[in-house]
Amino acid sequence: MPEAAAAETMEDRMAPVSEWCTCGHCSSLSPVENVCCRETPKVMNRCEQVGVYTCITDHPGFQLVALNPYVLQAVYGTYVQLFGEMPETMLNSRYRHLAYRNVVRWCWGYLGQHIRVVIPSCIVTRIRQEFPEDGLYRGFLPPLHF
Ligand SMILES: [Zn+2]
Ligand SMILES: [Zn+2]
Secondary structure (H helix, E strand, O other), rough: OOOOHHHHHHHOOOOOOOHOOOOOOOOOOOOOOOOOOHHHHHEEEHHHHHHOOOOHHHOOOOHHHOHHHHHHHHHHHHHHHHHHOOOOHHHHHHHHHHHHHHOOOOOOHOOOOOOOOOOHHHHHHHHHHHHOOOOOOOOOOOOOOO
16 A cells, blocks of 8 residues: 555544444544454354454453453463463453454454454444453452462
């Protein structure tokens, strides 16, 4: 993509959310993160498989895959097997990381270790709301260690 076109795309992405989001659940994060689930084919596939035409966060599996702490404990097991223990940061941020990871596995399948995808803003926003950076988890967040 020519540089001018790339710059233009970035600018568009800082336009009001309603100009690039059609699912109604995205929020403005940053030019590269402002991507809607409705323009992310792999995420759309998961939605269409179960007849959801609104937003991935309305998918009946979303809560389980992205927000359920016990599912994420299991994801942690796979993480440890592959990479070893996670650095001891705030529990909320470790859960957030596992949630992003599980969503990618769910929608994209296996990606090579260095391949990155942009997780739609509505997903990132919902996960951050559940596992806030500067706030408390609403409820009991179980420990990740075994
Ligand atoms: Zn959206
Ligand atoms: Zn969405």
